[in-house]
Amino acid sequence: MATMTTDLVAEGGAAALAASAEPGPAAPPADDARLNAWRNFLHAHARLTRRLDEELQAAHQLSLAEYDALLQLARTPGRRLRMSALAERVLLSRSGITRLVDRLEAAGMVSRSACMTDARGAEAILTTDGLRRLREASRTHLSGVERYFLDVVAPADQAAMERGLDRVLDGLGCNGAVDAACETHG
Numbered sequence: 001m002a003t004m005t006t007d008l009v010a011e012g013g014a015a016a017l018a019a020s021a022e023p024g025p026a027a028p029p030a031d032d033a034r035l036n037a038w039r040n041f042l043h044a045h046a047r048l049t050r051r052l053d054e055e056l057q058a059a060h061q062l063s064l065a066e067y068d069a070l071l072q073l074a075r076t077p078g079r080r081l082r083m084s085a086l087a088e089r090v091l092l093s094r095s096g097i098t099r100l101v102d103r104l105e106a107a108g109m110v111s112r113s114a115c116m117t118d119a120r121g122a123e124a125i126l127t128t129d130g131l132r133r134l135r136e137a138s139r140t141h142l143s144g145v146e147r148y149f150l151d152v153v154a155p156a157d158q159a160a161m162e163r164g165l166d167r168v169l170d171g172l173g174c175n176g177a178v179d180a181a182c183e184t185h186g
Contacts, residue, residue, distance in 0.1 A: 048148055049064060051144065051148060052145070053065075055140055055141075056140060056141060060133065060136060060140060064141075065092070066100060066109075067134070067141060069090050069101070070104070070109060070130055070137075071134060072089045074126055074131060074134055078125075079126035079131070080113070080126070081124055082123050083112075084121070086124055101124050104130065108130070109127055109129055109130030109133055109134075110127060111124075113125055
């Protein structure tokens with residue numbers, strides 16, 4: 001299959017590759033101008049998240065994924081979430097969230113506890129030190145978001161992006177439902 005793909009690309013470029021795909025609804029040709037927004041979105045997202053990650057690492061020895069996990073915990077009642085819910089919120093696999101929480105726990109920013117309402121579940125809990133580190137890093141992160149996004153994208157364009165991306169998320173079934181933290185007793 002790799003040889004076939006390489007041959008198709010060499011013979012006719014990406015358009016030939018798209019034309020050779022499995023039967024189904026017609027996909028736009030690779031040179032369709034409408035795909036420019038998609039390409040720019042992917043490129044800007046990759047560059048922006050890389051830059052924000054680099055700034056957090058340099059100033060706070062905290063990755064963007066670690067920052068996001070701390071933020072998700074801080075925004076929940078009791079500052080605790082089931083590991084599966086945290087994985088969903090930070091867009092990591094279960095094994096990925098386990099490794100991330102392992103690092104945060106070793107650094108004293110998160111602790112783990114068994115879920116009181118479901119013995120099969122575990123939850124991550126933001127510690128006081130984790131909240132302090134999040135607050136310190138927030139200044140750096142939000143300054144970067146302002147500098148690289150808010151200052152360069154006009155408010156009307158931000159509103160249009162928000163509406164468009166909300167429709168994308170709705171189409172994917174990601175309606176913003178929030179998973180509840182485990183209830184605690186006592």
